Each structure stands twice: as C-alpha cells, then as structure tokens.
Amino acid sequence: MVNETVQTLTIAGTDSGGGAGVMADIKTMQMRHVFSAAVIVAVTAQNTIGVQDFMPIPKKLIDEQFASVADDLKIRACKTGMLADVATVEAVVENLKKYDLGTLTVDPVMVAKGGAHLLSEDAIKTVREQLLPLADILTPNLPEAEELTGLKIANKDQMIDAAKKLQDLGVKNVLIKGGHQTESKESADFILLESGKSFWVSSPRIDTVRTHGTGDTLSSCITAEIAKGADVETAIRIGKKYVQATIANGIQVGHGHGPLNHWATFEGDGE
Template identity: 45%
Template sequence: MTHVAMTIAGSDSGGGAGIQADLKTFQELGVFGTSAITAVTAQNTLGVHGVWPLGGEAVTAQTDAVFGDFEVSAVKTGMLFSAEIIRAVARSLEEADRPALVVDPVMIAKGGANLLQQEAVDALAKELIPLAAVITPNIPEAEVLTGMDIRSESDMEKAGRSLLGMGARAVIVKGGHRTDERRASDLYMDRDGSRMVLSSERIHTKDTHGTGCTFSAALTAFLAAGQTLPDAAEGAKRFIQAAISDGLGIGSGHGPTNHWAYHRIGGMSAKGAITVES
C-alpha cells in the first residue's frame, strides 16, 4: 500500500526548509508526497531575501486538487504567512476526510525574517490548532501562542497544557532553543494524559536550517504510514537527530540539515542517540 502525505507550506529556493525539505523527508521515509504552496520565497542559507504570498483562492485550488484525487493520510502545515491563507487551509481540511494534521507554526526564519503576519497568529490559534492531531512549536513559537515566558521544563509543560487547551490532540514543545541544557529535550503531551521527554545529544553546528520543517515532515510521514502519535514523535526525533549530526557543510550561513542521513548512518545509530523518559 502506498501512503500519501501532503505539505502545505512555502517554497524555499535554497532547498533546506519548506516544501522542498518536506518532500525530501517524505521520500526518504517511503511516503508519496503532495503539496500546496502558500508563498514563494527568495531564500538561501544567509536568510530570506523576499516573500511573495499566494492568495487564499490559489491555495484552496491546490488543496482541492490533491484531496479530490488522492487518499491523503496525513497533512502538515508550515509557513502559512497570512490569516487569509490560514482560513482557506482550515476550510479545505474541514471539507476533506480529516487526515491527521500536523501544525508546525512557522513564524520566524533562522535569519530573523518574519514568516507569519502578526494578525495571522489569532487565526492560527482559533482556526487551525483545533483541527490538529499535533502541534510542534519551538520555544519562541510556543511563547507567542501562549503569551508565556518559557525557561524550564516546567514552563514547557505549562505551555503544552495551554496549547492542548486550544484544541490540539497532542503537542510537542521543542526545547532546542534552551541553552541551559546539555541535551536537546522535547516534551510530548497529549489529551489522553500521555507525557514523555525525547532527549538527544546537543550537536554544536551552524547547519540547522530547516530543522523544524524536517522534524514535522518526518512526524507527518510516520503518521501517514499508520504509526501512533508517540511512536511517530520518537521516530521524527531520531530522523532529525541524524539529519543534524551528519551535516552537509554547504552554504555560507545556516546550512541545511542532511535529509538522507537517517538511512546513510543507519537507523540504529539514530536510535541510539535518543532517550525517552515518561
């Protein structure tokens, strides 16, 4: 059986994030990838040099075309840019057969460029998060969505509960931005009461462009293949750990992660770098 996943996100001309990273990740994990582009960016490892968003009608036409022909098992959203696009995506998902939805609330690029308009934050919280099987914010994104300062694992848990209160079935608060920890720890929580900390060795590298996109794409691929949310979260953590640890060394700025590293270095190596605590 061929599993189909979809990414609704912006195009990254540098290939390290966005639609390009998502489709590479789907392919590496044996899932057929489809897409709807929300915006075109002029982007490389040095930063975002321009953003040209599409209208909601153009995004809806793409999602309708895919949902009308393919049996899509899981969908991820990335850069949505505007409230108009968010509302269009939410309507399309409600009219589809409700595939598992992964919301990666992309807000700021590695170089600091805003990738989500301020007025779109409310639309994301009210229109899209309630449809999500899981939301995957990093700490700065979780702070914007919850209005909290997040400095500790306890703060991450409070933010997670707040995000679950917005309607998502599960949340993964990614802790990579915490510099007080020797390991990079992500907190998984769901509405059934499950909780686990996914921890990995902290890799000191500048080549981290697209880590959030790649993690959420791996999560989407594992869900499309029928894995449970906790298993998919652990698999995605292994995938991104391999991608960061086996860097490509290309570009002059924040280089991309290595999307083929998971298979190149072997699943056991990636698995061995991860610890899971309930």
C-alpha cells in the same frame, strides 16, 4: 492487486535555497518512504543566509491546489508549515475543513532561523483560534509556544505548563521543541499526548549553525510515520531520531544556517 502507495501532503511555503519549507518536507517524506504531494501557500526567495523576499499565493490558487489534490489522491496524513498571513491561514483552515486529508500536524512556523518573520503578527491570533482546534499534533518551538500561550518559557517546568495550556486551546497532542534552549547540553522536546501521558525525547545538542529546516524535517517525519500507521508516540520518537541524524551527519551547503543531511540514517531504523 497492488496496495495503494501511502500518500501524504505538505501545506507550506517554498525555500529557493532548498533547506526548509516544502523542500525539506518532500525530502524527508521521500526518505521515510511515503509519497508526498504539496499545496504551496507562499513562495520565498531564501537561502542559508536569510529570507530575501516572500509572497503569499492568492486564495483562488490555494483552493485550486487543495481541490486538485483532494479530487485525485488519498492523503492519509498532512502537515502545515509557513502560512504567511491572515488570509492564507483562513484559506488553509477552510480547505482543511472541506476535505478529509487525514491526521493533521501543525508546525506553527513564525520566524525563520535567520530572523525573518514568516507569519504576520496579526495572523498569530488566527492560528490560535482557527487552526489549533483542527490540529491532531502541534509542534511549536519555544518562541512559538510563548506566542501561542502568552507564557514565558525559560525552563522545563514552563515547557510542561505551556503544553497543558496548548491542549486547553483544543490541540490533541502537543510537542514543544527545545531546540532554542542553546545554553543546555541536551536538545530536549516535551510531549503531552491526548491520553494525558507525557514524556521527554532528548538528544545531545550538536554545536552547529547547520540547523536550517529542523522543525520542518521533524514534523514531516512525524507526518510520514503516522501515514504509515504508527501511533503518535512512535512517530515522534522516530522523528526525533531522524532529525538528530540529519543534524549530526552534516553537509556543506551555503554560507549561513546550512541545510540538514536528509540522506542520514539512524540505528534501528526500519526503512
């Protein structure tokens, strides 16, 4: 008998410009050799210059997408991205509790690189109180970690403090992304695992505006590796190498925050 193909799920918003959201997730998962399904919770009119408009999907259609996926596919790992507003976060939480969709990575997307808000202000509390306790892995960037913890994060010690506070909120494994520390020569992410083990993954900061979708790509790669059987630490280390390669080997698309090169490969990659 043929082995069942490894299946993953992204629960997020679309990006008409092709660089972030569900589009980045599916490209990443394809490159990491897992099958990816998608529950669309918001549609954005977006390009590399900015987000021109977006609309959340009604709860009924979110519920139906979850049911369609869960009734037929065997999802080993899933991730959330843009969740738009309170009603959408609540709909996603309800469905994540209802179905077994494997290991959950939560990328708590709040503001796009261009500055547009992809999560309403009042929904941050809903994410903190209802979604975080379900997360196996949480991957906030620095502003998102500040919003979720209420802490100011201006240095490495404060990244460590924030990770501890996020674990106190019920998250098992925390990865705080350092991509927004633009004054640093390194792009260093801090990881605090469920076991209490902690470590940094660091790479040289690449001086480019072509970083649209970095967070989506990292969390999708982690989701794919987990689905294939990697432990959390290994999945994160592979994710960091992949996202670095996608930034370093840039492609030329659009006039603003350009997308990543999802075709990129890195040394020592098994795929």
